[in-house]
Amino acid sequence: MHRRTFLKAGSLVGAAFATRQARAFDLWKNTARKRIALVGTGIRGSSLWGRNLVENYGEQVEFVGLCDINPGRVEFVKGAMGVDCPAYTDFDKMMNEQQPEWVIVTTMDSTHDIYIIRAMELGAHVITEKPMTTTAEKTQAILDAQDRHGKEVLVTFNYRHSPHNTAIKQQLHDGAVGKMTSVDFHWYLNVYHGASYFRRWHGYVKNSGSLWVHKATHHFDLLNWWIDAKPVAVTALGALEHYGKNGPYRGESCRTCPHKNECPYYWDITKDEYLMDLYVDNEEYDGYIRDSCVFREDIDIWDKMSAQIEYDNDVVVNYSLTTYSPYEGYRIAFNGHDGRLDSWEDIPYQRGEYTEAEQGAMHSDEMTFKTDEVPTEFHEIIVHKNFEPEFESIKVPKFRYGHGGGDQRMLDYLFVNPDAADPLGHMAGTTDGAYSVLIGIAARKSIAEGRRVRLDELVKV
Ligand SMILES: NC(=O)c1ccc[n+]([C@@H]2O[C@H](COP(=O)([O-])OP(=O)(O)OC[C@H]3O[C@@H](n4cnc5c(N)ncnc54)[C@H](O)[C@@H]3O)[C@@H](O)[C@H]2O)c1
Structure with missing residues (x-):
């Protein structure tokens, strides 16, 4: 068997970003510096959406207010960000006094809906972190509020923007497997990153919706985007067997x-x-203890998750999420009538390298924003057509920092080049936000009731 290698994805990805379609965010595009308020000054709010925006996007955005229920944290973050806008613990007061054009929502997952809806009611557009929300009722409330107020709500699915995930999308878009029929997608969180969810507020369904929502919303959004169809039903299994x-x-x-x-x-x-x-x-x-015990008796989320997801174009996905793996990474395969596409991230025995120190650092690297990273490795995508002896190996530069390089590309699109074309549809709104959480919400219901759950039982999207 012969193997052809194409080092072409770097230019492919560049082209994809350079030719994004014009989007409808007119308000965003056509004014000068945007007046932004941020609610939720924790690690994500203070770093990627805080200090990073001040340092790297200062010409595009101006912070007019910061808000958090924790008065000590919001004051500390104001100093750490080096901004002189007021700090609030009362969201309405901030909105009324500062009248921001956009609100960035980076609070605990189960509270996103409160601020997404209230920001729209008080006249602002919204950028919200994933997951958009955590229950079917809150999803419906957000969709209904957007209908009422006609504001933009952008859901920041940064993983879409990584060059690797973009290159997979481009291949599928170009017909790499022909008519797609099924997908195998398996995500591994290592014992450092996986355990971190059980240490924090994420360990309770009422806060995070469980990892079916908090974490898997990323994966379900990628699937929905890659497959380019609507999910219709979920059958799931799950257990808590390791932590708690x-x-x-x-x-x-x-x-x-x-x-x-x-x-x-x-x-x-x-x-x-x-x-x-x-x-x-x-x-x-x-009273929030950031280094809580991963073996708390009352942790109620699952640490082993497996689901079958059906789509309206007849694609079936087999998905799993593991939270105590020795290594962090994923494997994916798309099957179609014309062939198969395989790819993976960070599988140590395929990379030929494993160090415990690197595994320990992977999550903090993922959360670190770097504008000057020079990739030294590649991700690989294998496209193998049926009845053909050769397969293509497409190599994509591997970015380690900022969610595979996705954070920077997403922020550049949001703040620097909002007029750029978007032919692969990277930017996401409430419909994408809803479908990605509804798969996880349906999975929870499927486990509880031991049956296949249709998404249209949950919400009218
Ligand atoms: N896209 C990504 O890759 C990514 C990465 C990390 C976190 N996130 C998301 O960012 C959000 C914040 O996560 P984090 O890791 O920064 O958590 P965190 O615990 O560090 O921060 C959450 C903040 O929200 C505040 N808060 C909680 N309830 C509130 C309420 N009712 N009103 C106002 N503030 C409230 C807390 O005091 C805290 O400061 C989450 O939704 C998470 O899913 C996304």
Whole structure:
């Protein structure tokens, strides 16, 4: 068997970004510096949407207000961002006093709906972090509010924008597998990143909607975008078998834990000055313990998840999410009548490299915004046509920082080149936000009721 290698995806991706279709965000495009308020000054709000916007997009945006329910945190973040706008704990007061054009929502997932809807009611457009929301009722309320107020709501699906995920989209768009019939998608969170969800507010369905929503919304959005069809039904299985009540011991927090020496999940927050300032110094206001025990008895999210998803173009997806893998990465395959497309990220034995230190750093690298990263590795996409002896290997430059390079490309589109064409449809709104969370919400219902759940039982999109 012969193998052809094409180092073409760099230019392919460049072309895709250069020719985005004009979008309808007229208000966004045609005024000078945008007056922005941000609600939720935690790690994502203060870093990617905070300090990073001030440092790298200062000509395009001006912060007019910051808001959080934690008064200590919002004051600290105001200083860390180096802005002189007022800090608030009352969202309505901020909106009425500052009249921002856009509101960025980076609060805890289950509270996004409150601010998305209220911002529209008070006259602003919205940029919201994923997941758009966590329940069917809140999804319906957001869709209805947008109908009433006619405001823009952009949902920031940064993974779409990574060169690797973009190149997969381009291949499928160009007909790499012909008429698509099924997809295998398996995502592995390593024992550092996976465990981090069980340490934080994410460990409760009422806060995060579970990883079916908080994390898998990224994956379901990629699937919806790649497959280019609507999901219609979900059949799912899930269990909590590793973290939570399954642990052999537990403590209040890692800082005070008597099992520090034996627990493989011991994590020392005191070594990170920024996290100490952001969370530990402000525990007195909301009691939120950032380094909680991953073995808390009351954790109620699943740590093993598996689903079959049916689409309205007859594609069937087999999906799984693992939260305690030795390595972080994913595998995907698209089957079609004309052939198959395979790809993967960061599988160590295929990369020929594994270090524990690198696994430990992967999540913080993913969260770090870098404008000057020079890729030294490639992602690979294999396209193999039926009855053909040769397969194509398409190599895409691999960006490690900022969600595979997706964060920077998404922000450039939002703030620097909003007029650029968008032929692959990278930018996402409430319909995409809704379908991506509804798959996870349907999965929860399917597990609870032991049956196949149709999405149109949940919401009218
Ligand atoms: N796109 C991505 O790749 C990505 C990465 C990380 C986080 N996120 C999203 O960003 C959001 C924030 O996550 P984070 O990691 O920064 O969490 P975090 O805990 O660091 O921050 C959340 C902030 O929201 C505040 N908050 C909680 N409830 C509130 C309420 N009712 N009103 C106002 N503020 C409230 C908290 O005090 C905290 O400051 C989440 O929705 C998360 O899913 C997205």
